[in-house]
Amino acid sequence: MRIVVAKPGLDGHDRGAKVIARALRDGGHEVIYTGLRRTPDEIVRIVVDEDAGAVGLSSLSGAHSVLIPKVCEGLRKSQMDNVIVFAGGIIPEHDRKSLYEEGVRAIFGPGTTSSEILEFLTTMEERSESGDPVGVGEEAGWHW
Amino acid sequence: MKQLDTLLDEARSGNRRSLSKLLTLVEEGHNSPLERGIGSSLGITGPPGVGKSTLIGKMIDVWVERGESVAVLAVDPSSPRSGGALLGDRMRMTNADSSDLVFVRSLATRNHPGGLMDCLTPMVDILSECGWTNILIETVGAGQSEIRVVAFANRILLVDGPDRGDIIQAEKAGIMELADLIVINKSDLPEAERAANAVRSALSVVEDESTPDVLMVSALSGMGVKELIDELVKTTTSHERERLRVRERLISAWDSALLTSPKLNDILQALEKGSVTLAEAVDSIRKDG
Numbered sequence: 001m002r003i004v005v006a007k008p009g010l011d012g013h014d015r016g017a018k019v020i021a022r023a024l025r026d027g028g029h030e031v032i033y034t035g036l037r038r039t040p041d042e043i044v045r046i047v048v049d050e051d052a053g054a055v056g057l058s059s060l061s062g063a064h065s066v067l068i069p070k071v072c073e074g075l076r077k078s079q080m081d082n083v084i085v086f087a088g089g090i091i092p093e094h095d096r097k098s099l100y101e102e103g104v105r106a107i108f109g110p111g112t113t114s115s116e117i118l119e120f121l122t123t124m125e126e127r128s129e130s131g132d133p134v135g136v137g138e139e140a141g142w143h144w
Numbered sequence: 145m146k147q148l149d150t151l152l153d154e155a156r157s158g159n160r161r162s163l164s165k166l167l168t169l170v171e172e173g174h175n176s177p178l179e180r181g182i183g184s185s186l187g188i189t190g191p192p193g194v195g196k197s198t199l200i201g202k203m204i205d206v207w208v209e210r211g212e213s214v215a216v217l218a219v220d221p222s223s224p225r226s227g228g229a230l231l232g233d234r235m236r237m238t239n240a241d242s243s244d245l246v247f248v249r250s251l252a253t254r255n256h257p258g259g260l261m262d263c264l265t266p267m268v269d270i271l272s273e274c275g276w277t278n279i280l281i282e283t284v285g286a287g288q289s290e291i292r293v294v295a296f297a298n299r300i301l302l303v304d305g306p307d308r309g310d311i312i313q314a315e316k317a318g319i320m321e322l323a324d325l326i327v328i329n330k331s332d333l334p335e336a337e338r339a340a341n342a343v344r345s346a347l348s349v350v351e352d353e354s355t356p357d358v359l360m361v362s363a364l365s366g367m368g369v370k371e372l373i374d375e376l377v378k379t380t381t382s383h384e385r386e387r388l389r390v391r392e393r394l395i396s397a398w399d400s401a402l403l404t405s406p407k408l409n410d411i412l413q414a415l416e417k418g419s420v421t422l423a424e425a426v427d428s429i430r431k432d433g
Binding site: 021022024025026027028029030031032033034035036038039041042043045046048049050051078079080 | 226234247
């Protein structure tokens with residue numbers, strides 16, 4: 001799969017995103033890493049131009065509840081409804097429900113193994129093949 | 145294929161999503177709806193870490209300032225083991241994601257047999273047809289397979305730097321013979337002038353009117369980038385270099401045909417056993433046509 005790994009907002013911590021990018025590459029995916037401090041609009045633009053099937057958003061600054069929904073909304077506006085959105089970093093439990101409602105399909109916190117993320121992507125590919133909703137613009141509800 | 149024509153129509157009228165989807169289909173091997181070779185591209189290559197992506201980022205700024213559009217196809221290698229790839233070129237093109245005048249697509253080499261990236265020409269054609277003025281193909285110029293990639297461009301800019309023995313590496317790889325223009329990046333570093341002179345003297349052995357110019361730029365400060373853009377407008381290729389590029393394309397197509405031949409395994413086994421010679425093996429594949 002082609003996957004954009006992005007750092008939205010002013011968060012300057014990219015170690016996690018880079019580790020994930022390498023793990024996804026080693027799992028056979030083509031990973032486009034955006035670099036630091038991207039706006040939601042820029043991330044949407046990158047996903048469109050790269051025709052990515054998924055985007056992983058890394059956030060450790062606490063701005064996830066603002067930035068991640070903006071990316072989701074931007075993707076829907078750009079007719080990228082079938083793009084899979086997943087997130088990682090420091091995202092407290094009580095903030096997760098609203099993100100899942102926005103169409104985020106998985107949130108990975110500290111301690112997640114890279115094989116779990118690869119497993120998630122395999123599951124998404126299988127769901128997609130059998131016509132189950134996976135994308136940010138498709139029916140919300142199911143999440144990892 | 146109906147879908148491709150529809151996407152092309154939408155892409156022509158400025159729909160980025162359709163353009164992007166169309167490029168994906170062509171990358172996956174679908175035939176382009178356009179006549180082959182209508183577009184023209186500039187290949188940008190050079191050793192790893194020399195500052196190609198950063199320089200392209202600065203070149204983009206100059207073009208955008210002048211109101212010209214830029215599309216970049218940034219090629220990076222796929223892992224031979226996992227088939228995956230880490231494509232990080234666009235993170236160095238910092239202003240590339242906000243202007244409507246810029247389109248950047250990262251491409252993995254996908255381990256095609258013979259290093260053949262046959263999709264590049266139709267991709268350039270599509271971008272050209274959709275109105276993109278400056279079309280760049282960026283690739284690491286580290287070895288033979290990368291030369292094969294950049295040989296699909298119509299003109300080649302070689303980027304080199306002052307901080308290593310890069311020039312010798314470039315000569316070894318044969319990339320200097322293909323370059324229509326050479327820039328030494330990191331001109332802010334003290335050894336840059338010396339590196340530029342080393343390249344000039346390497347070129348001067350067989351100097352004629354088609355010998356490429358050597359410019360100095362700093363992608364860090366932006367110094368010399370406007371001059372580089374102005375120079376590019378004037379830069380033409382030579383018949384000799386055109387021939388070399390066509391030759392590289394032919395060789396990669398030939399290798400690709402060999403490596404995908406249904407007879408390949410039989411021939412390898414016969415060679416192992418010693419029942420055919422190399423010359424006989426080549427003859428046998430050629431007869432197969």
